[in-house]
Amino acid sequence: MNDQIHSGGSDHEHGALGDAEYAEFMELAAQEGFDPEDVEGAIGAAGHGPLPALAVVGRPNVGKSTLVNRIIGRREAVVQDKPGVTRDRVSYEAEWAGRRFKVVDTGGWEQDVLGLDASVAAQAEYAIEMADAVVFVVDSTVGATDTDEAVVKLLRRSGKPVVLCANKVDGQSGEADATALWSLGLGQPHPVSSLHGRGTGDMLDAVLEALPEAPAQSFGTAVGGPRRIALIGRPNVGKSSLLNKVANEDRVVVNELAGTTRDPVDELINLGGITWKFIDTAGIRRRVHLQEGADYYASLRTAAAVEKAEVAVILIDSSESISVQDQRIVTMAVEAGRAIVLAFNKWDTLDEERRYYLEREIETELAQVAWAPRVNVSALTGRHMEKLVPAIETALAGWETRIPTGRLNAFLGEIVASHPHPIRGGKQPRILFGTQAGTTPPRFVLFASGFLEHGYRRFVERRLREEFGFEGTPIHISVRVREKRGRNK
Secondary structure (H helix, E strand, O other), X not given: OHHHOEEOOOOEOEEXXXXXXXXXXXXXXXXXXXXXXXXXXXXXXXXXXXXXXXXXEOOOOOOHHHHHHHHHOOOOOOOOOOOOOOOOOOEXXXXXXXXXXXXXXXXXXOOOOOOHHHHHHXXXXXXXXXXXXXXXXXXXXXXXXXXXXXXXXXXXXXXOOEEEEEEOOOOHHHHHHHHHHHHHOOOOEEEOEOOOOEOHHHHHHHHHHHOOOOOOOOOOOOOOOOEEEEEEOOOOOOHHHHHHHHHOOOOOOOOOOOOOOOOOEEEEEEEOOEEEEEEEOOOOOOOHHHHHHHHHXXXXXXXXXXXXXXXXXXXEEOOXXXXXXXXXXXXXXXXXOOEEEEEEEOHHHOOHHHHHHHHHHHHHHOHHHOOOOEEEOOOOOOOOHHHHHHHHHHHHHHHOEEOOHHHHHHHHHHHHHHOOOOOEOOEOOOEEEEEEEEOOOXXXXXXXXXXXXXXXXXXXXXXXXXXXXXXXOOOEEEEEEOXXXXXXX
C-alpha cells in the first residue's frame, strides 16, 4: 500500500489528476449523471491553495461587524456587547463574483487604561500583518477622528493595498460626508450602508482588485526556505522557555510583566541537523487591569502566527487542567488547516495521580486531535526535546500526503460495500466516487447520490486515517450531491 501513497509529486493542469486519469475520472462522473462543469467546480473549490486574507479594521461603533456579516452573507457572532472577550474564530470564508477569500475580523475593541488609540492600533497591526489587503471602515457621519488617523499611519507603513469604506451612507444626502474622507489620503472613499447593503457591491469589486488570486494547489511542493513552525499556547505556558531551550541560548526574554504589543520573534534554529523557522508568540503576558484585553490580543497574535506557519506546535501546561483557552487554540490551528503537534510541558513535575487524570482529560477534551503526534517535554530541563523534530516531521509528512485517485476509489468502494450509509426516509445515499483535490492539508471531494450525514463523514475520515495514516494533519472532506435527474433524462 505504501508505494501507492505519495508525499509530493508533480503539478498537473488538473490538480491531483494527470491527463489520462482526469479523462477517465470525468468519464466516470458523466456516467453517474454529474455535470462536468459542476465536477470541475467542486474540485477547484476544494483544491485551491491558501485563500487571500482581507482584514476589516476600524474603530468601535463604525458598523464594522455589520459589514463583516454583509460580506460573508450570514449573521455570525461578531457583534459583541461586551468587549475584550476572546472568540472561537477571528476569520470567515467569503465569496464575491465567483472568487473566494478570507475575511479577518478585528471586532470587540475596548477602551482601557492604555487609551483607545493604543488599543485600536495594536489590533489593527496584528490584523494587517496577516492580511493581503485591508478594508478600513470609517463612520462617514462622524468623519475622520484622531483614532482613524492613527490607523492610517499603520496602513501606510504596512504597504498593503487599502479599500476605504465610508460607512453609514444611507442615501444621497450622505454622499458629501463620504467625499470628505478623501482627506485621509487613502484614495477613493466607497460610500456604503453595511446595514442596508447599499454600495457594498461596488466596494467588494474594489476589494477583488486589491486581493491577489487564490494560488492553485501545488501537490507536495514546499515553499522555499526553512519550514515554518508556530509555537503557540495560552499565556505563561512556557513558550519562550521552550524556544530558548531548543535554541540553546536566551533568544527571547522571559518576563511576567512583558507588554501586550511586542512583535512576534521569528528565529532560525538548527534542530536535529535541520534549520527551522520558529515563529514565537510568547510576547503576551497578562496585566491585572488588562486580563480580558490581553487574552484578545493573544488570540489575534496566535491567529497571525498560525497563518504564517506550516506546523503549529501547541504547548499545553500538563500540571494544570486542560482549559477552554487551550481548546480554542487547538480549534484555531485545526480550522487554519495546519499540521499539528501537541507538546505537554512541565511533564517532569507530574506525579502518578496527575498523569492518570491528564490522560483522561486528553481523551475527552482533545478528542478532536487524537491524530496529532504528542511529545511530553520540559522546557526548563530540556527533557525529551529530541522527540520534537521527529514529531514535526511526522506531522508534515501527513500534511503533504496524496492518495492516487484509483487507490482512493478502490478504498471508497470497500467502505460502501462493508459499511453502507444508514437508510433515511426510505433512501440510502451512496458514495459514487471521489478524488483528493489538494494537500497541505489533505482535501477530498466525494461525489454522492444523496446527502451524507455528519456522522458518516466522520466515519469516512476515521477509515481514511486507519488506511493511509495522515498523522498530524486535519482532513477536509466536502461532498457534492448529484442533482435529481428528470424523467426525460
